Amino acid sequence: MSTTLIQPWTLRGQRLLSTRALLTNNVIVAPVRPSPATFSSLSTVHQRIVADFRSDTLTQPTDEMIKKVMLSASRGDDVYEEDDSVRSLESHVAQLTGHEAGLFCASGTMTNQLAFKASLLTPPASILCDRRSHVYRYEAGGLASHSQTTVYPVQALANKGHHITVQDLEREFVVDDGDVHMAPTRLISLENTLDGTVMPLQEVKAIRRFANENKVLLHLDGARIWNAAVAAGCDLKDFTQEFDSVSLCVSKGIGAPIGSVLVGNKGLIKKARHFRKMFGGGWRQAGGLAAAAHWCIDNVWPTMKETHALAKYLAEGIEREGKGASIYQPVESNMVFLDLAGSGVLLRDLSRGLKEKGIRIGNEDALESQTQVRLVLHWQISRQAVDDFIGVVGELAEASAREGRVLPGGDVGDKKQQSVYGRR
Structure with missing residues (x-):
């Protein structure tokens, strides 16, 4: 067996002190979340994306993962069961x-x-x-x-x-x-x-x-x-x-x-x-x-507790600053289900405001009436990105409150009618 193929870069089962360390040259640094600049192999357009909340499928393989772990892997034929x-x-x-x-x-x-x-x-x-x-x-x-x-x-x-x-x-x-x-x-x-x-x-x-x-x-x-x-x-x-x-x-x-x-x-x-x-x-x-x-x-698995805590932090921040924005599913792991209807903010407006911060969310091409979205956190979402997200929600909700905007569709029945997934 070849378990040693990936051991030179980590001790088995040992929790790392920082998720950011997984994205850098094995140097432990103070911040606990990765910097988008680490993804040096990505195209310029993707480097502008600071955080992607659409799905946890959108995590990016890091340079270290590709250059060290994958490059040193065995190269047998799996159909022959020889890898x-x-x-x-x-x-x-x-x-x-x-x-x-x-x-x-x-x-x-x-x-x-x-x-x-x-x-x-x-x-x-x-x-x-x-x-x-x-x-x-x-x-x-x-x-x-x-x-x-x-x-x-x-x-x-x-x-x-x-x-x-x-x-x-x-x-x-x-x-x-x-x-x-x-x-x-x-x-x-x-x-x-x-x-x-x-x-x-x-x-x-x-x-x-x-x-x-x-x-x-x-x-x-x-x-x-x-x-x-x-x-x-x-x-x-x-x-x-x-x-x-x-x-x-x-x-x-x-x-x-x-x-x-x-x-x-x-x-x-x-x-x-x-x-x-x-x-x-x-x-x-x-x-x-x-x-x-x-x-x-x-x-990465040992860092999930931190990701779950960040999801709860996001949910609490949205409900605190969102002036009627609500979280309508229990936040028990890495997902936050947001409904903006109570704040008078449309999903399209939120998406545009977040893009200015380099943040993407699902349903960017949503219908004009869409107010709900699923947010998925993962190990490459930073605390700073979450704070920026909460800030944008707060700014939009404040503007909506000043203008007296009210949106229909705040009850449970309407929530079930909106698709919040896009791609899974």
Whole structure:
């Protein structure tokens, strides 16, 4: 195994004192967040962007990551299963999650879809998932196309819609009782975090028991399970070992250039590897990407607590300075859901004001009436950028208050009608 490929630049599992140190020449400096000037290899137009709140997929690989970690990675052929860096990453993530094996793939959508395809081999079948979940809404109908599977979306009714429960699942569960009109439930898919909120571990355990009692599989879309574990203050394995399969994205909050890892038992991963090839996902010299992901797990993941604190700081600042601007989802990890309606400010105005500070947000081409946006923080968002963001909101809200502007659409019903995602 080649875990030493990335060890010269960091001690395994050791928390760094500064996230900015990850972006410089290994020199610890006082500020705790990176400077955009570090991204010296980027084009001039991108260097003007100080902070990008559209998604945590927009983290940039650093010069140090490319020149040291990726350049020193192994260069074998992953389809032949001969790349040491890929094997090291897969083994490392499998061990972290309490599973037998792992498979490194190009995206979280791919690892989710491979898990379903490898698990649901014989139609007819249906799955249950939260109606807000990525696998249902944002994977281009992959479940129907790849697995010939019916999806029964579940609405979270308890806990103010925070997360689905066993009671919610029971309402939609299709028993395999021989009724030829029905597609029996074969799998339950959960997502954690979902819209930045964390499904409690006790609820995951309750759903695991329900799945066992009904002899169905349990999958986790854990694109941001790293955030969930940090926010819950527990070991990653506490969550992931409850599932038959888990998809863990490394290109979001973890900060790697690309990729996702699917974990499960050896039989599932062997079948998923076969389907990955069939889907055209068999990549060759992927060692550099795997080494970068491995390094980011060891170095960026420990900084998530700081990122979550910065998200709460942003939310509190907006509500303090925004004169009616509100945060309408609990801030439990790295996401802030902002509604400007109460302040009389339009999203387009906020976007223009932030651009002058070098800050980007989602829905920049929003409709004139749009007032809501999802903000996603990550390890390359600085405290200064957050302070600038709060300042712009305050200035616009103050101007709106002087002019007596009022916008419609402040209640919960209207909030649900606005799309805040753009690209995920």
